[in-house]
Amino acid sequence: ETGVTQTPRHLVMGMTNKKSLKCEQHLGHNAMYWYKQSAKKPLELMFVYNFKEQTENNSVPSRFSPECPNSSHLFLHLHTLQPEDSALYLCASSQDGTSPYNEQFFGPGTRLTVL
Amino acid sequence: GQNIDQPTEMTATEGAIVQINCTYQTSGFNGLFWYQQHAGEAPTFLSYNVLDGLEEKGRFSSFLSRSKGYSYLLLKELQMKDSASYLCAVRDSNYQLIWGAGTKLIIKP
Numbered sequence: 745e746t747g748v749t750q751t752p753r754h755l756v757m758g759m760t761n762k763k764s765l766k767c768e769q770h771l772g773h774n775a776m777y778w779y780k781q782s783a784k785k786p787l788e789l790m791f792v793y794n795f796k797e798q799t800e801n802n803s804v805p806s807r808f809s810p811e812c813p814n815s816s817h818l819f820l821h822l823h824t825l826q827p828e829d830s831a832l833y834l835c836a837s838s839q840d841g842t843s844p845y846n847e848q849f850f851g852p853g854t855r856l857t858v859l
Numbered sequence: 860g861q862n863i864d865q866p867t868e869m870t871a872t873e874g875a876i877v878q879i880n881c882t883y884q885t886s887g888f889n890g891l892f893w894y895q896q897h898a899g900e901a902p903t904f905l906s907y908n909v910l911d912g913l914e915e916k917g918r919f920s921s922f923l924s925r926s927k928g929y930s931y932l933l934l935k936e937l938q939m940k941d942s943a944s945y946l947c948a949v950r951d952s953n954y955q956l957i958w959g960a961g962t963k964l965i966i967k968p
Binding site for chain 1: 863948950
């Protein structure tokens with residue numbers, strides 16, 4: 745596989761469920777990101793990991809819990825979500841998190857629906 | 860606060876030229892990116908500007924004026940496959956990307 749992959753592509757869950765989103769990058773990058781994309785709104789940066797260390801947490805509710813076991817894998821653990829959390833969750837990676845010219849490569853996203 | 864403004868939607872004709880504008884107010888500036896996102900797909904990188912002026916890449920060009928906090932993406936010889944959303948993003952002083960809401964471009968035959 746090449747690029748950035750995400751699984752599952754679609755997820756429907758109830759408010760009491762626990763689920764996890766997975767992201768894997770095959771680009772040799774050192775920085776990984778989670779974004780939330782809601783209709784007609786800007787991409788919202790949720791978390792940034794640079795060399796496996798979390799460097800950014802944009803006031804994300806604790807019901808979202810990230811995990812980065814190595815530079816190639818990123819998880820987003822979900823529990824007791826709310827209907828307003830329904831959105832497209834995008835994972836991205838870049839060479840590192842600090843260089844000015846630092847193009848981000850995105851995965852196809854997980855379309856999450858919370859009932 | 861930080862803000863990126865771009866039109867919500869634009870319509871253009873196949874074969875024509877369209878200009879998508881982006882204005883920004885951010886804490887610091889370390890470059891501006893344009894991404895293309897087809898419906899249901901991942902955003903893909905189009906261009907990067909950090910100095911004033913025009914960057915040309917095939918049918919697509921991107922312009923930046925740092926003093927005006929302004930950029931545009933110019934698409935020439937429009938094709939139906941150019942129908943997509945175009946996202947403007949600015950890297951701020953903390954090297955984080957601040958995103959606009961995107962411009963949905965509709966191409967008509």
